[in-house]
Amino acid sequence: MNELKVMGYAKINLLLDVISKLDNGYHSVEMIMHQIDLYDNIIIKKIDKNDIIISSNVSYIPTGEKNIAYKAAKLMIDKYSLNCGFEIAIEKNIPVAAGLAGGSTNAAVVIKAINKICDLKLTINEMMNLGVQIGADVPFCILGGCAVAKGIGEELVSLESVDNIWLVLTKPNLSVSTQKIYNKLDLNLIESHPNIDKMLNALSERNIYKISNSMSNVLENVTIELYPVISKIKSKMIEYGAIGSMMTGSGPTVFGIFKSKEKAEKAYTHLIRKYRQTYLTRTFSDNK
Numbered sequence: 001m002n003e004l005k006v007m008g009y010a011k012i013n014l015l016l017d018v019i020s021k022l023d024n025g026y027h028s029v030e031m032i033m034h035q036i037d038l039y040d041n042i043i044i045k046k047i048d049k050n051d052i053i054i055s056s057n058v059s060y061i062p063t064g065e066k067n068i069a070y071k072a073a074k075l076m077i078d079k080y081s082l083n084c085g086f087e088i089a090i091e092k093n094i095p096v097a098a099g100l101a102g103g104s105t106n107a108a109v110v111i112k113a114i115n116k117i118c119d120l121k122l123t124i125n126e127m128m129n130l131g132v133q134i135g136a137d138v139p140f141c142i143l144g145g146c147a148v149a150k151g152i153g154e155e156l157v158s159l160e161s162v163d164n165i166w167l168v169l170t171k172p173n174l175s176v177s178t179q180k181i182y183n184k185l186d187l188n189l190i191e192s193h194p195n196i197d198k199m200l201n202a203l204s205e206r207n208i209y210k211i212s213n214s215m216s217n218v219l220e221n222v223t224i225e226l227y228p229v230i231s232k233i234k235s236k237m238i239e240y241g242a243i244g245s246m247m248t249g250s251g252p253t254v255f256g257i258f259k260s261k262e263k264a265e266k267a268y269t270h271l272i273r274k275y276r277q278t279y280l281t282r283t284f285s286d287n288k
């Protein structure tokens with residue numbers, strides 16, 4: 001096998017708490033993340049030449065060594081002294097710099113695909129340990145499904161996923177730097193920390209009302225202060241029928257949770273008129 005076609009799925013954060021600032025500039029966090037059915041298509045081909053060639057259907061992501069998929073392939077080649085190279089074609093559907101782990105999920109599938117193509121026989125845990133060297137969200141993207149994440153995001157415990165919750169996602173036309181948002185967060189100004197047990201309970205009951213009620217993201221106010229439009233989109237989600245709505249990750253994408261596909265479709269129809277980057281999707285797991 002020299003070539004693999006794979007799908008790299010995005011995530012949302014159902015809960016995001018920041019506990020402390022670490023000496024290396026990162027923060028220790030507590031998060032609950034869930035994969036969603038929004039994905040990039042990636043083709044990875046082994047080539048004889050010791051080179052990494054990235055191509056994409058969009059012009060707004062880097063194609064050279066700054067591409068996170070490039071970094072993943074380079075890490076695998078160096079670590080396992082692979083005597084080959086890779087051509088990686090990325091068809092982007094996940095909005096970029098959106099809080100959806102669009103880059104991280106590309107890195108995750110590259111690590112998993114190279115493991116298969118080169119028959120490295122790495123375990124999921126071994127691949128997650130490699131993934132964190134590229135980005136804090138890469139281990140979750142390797143694991144998939146639904147999980148509690150601690151540490152900088154790499155200490156993961158899988159949860160029973162709650163698939164098929166209907167979602168509408170809206171990304172306002174602006175990009176957010178994750179680093180900037182974490183740096184702007186003042187830990188002393190966090191009014192109330194998310195209740196993780198409440199969310200774990202809601203997920204175990206698979207109760208979308210309780211899940212919606214337990215959603216909380218301490219980065220939300222930081223990003224909203226810079227971009228108030230996020231607050232407006234949250235209100236619109238509720239106005240158009242969402243049970244609950246929140247910003248994912250460092251933003252700026254807002255998701256709404258809906259009782260049915262029909263209700264989600266209705267909200268989607270309204271939101272897409274004003275916000276071009278609006279998506280109808282649902283929670284999903286690629287690890288079943």
Ligand SMILES: C[C@@](CO)(OP(=O)(O)O)[C@H](O)COP(=O)(O)OP(=O)(O)OC[C@H]1O[C@@H](n2ccc(N)nc2=O)[C@H](O)[C@@H]1O
Pocket residue numbers: 013016025026027028029031098099100101104134135136137138151152153178179180182183248249250251
């Ligand atoms: C906020 C979250 C929530 O899932 O997601 P996104 O909004 O990026 O999707 C993550 O914590 C983002 O993970 P990821 O985007 O992989 O982060 P990285 O590339 O490793 O780091 C980018 C920058 O974010 C900051 N960072 C990231 C993770 C973390 N636990 N603490 C941090 O302080 C650091 O300043 C780092 O330089």
Ligand SMILES: Nc1ncnc2c1ncn2[C@@H]1O[C@H](COP(=O)(O)OP(=O)(O)O)[C@@H](O)[C@H]1O
Pocket residue numbers: 060061062066067068069090095096097098099100101102103104106137178249250251
């Ligand atoms: N393969 C890739 N896909 C998406 N973004 C990438 C990729 N490689 C590098 N990037 C860069 O990474 C940055 C963060 O993108 P992304 O991972 O989509 O953010 P987020 O984790 O907030 O959703 C962007 O500035 C983008 O240009």
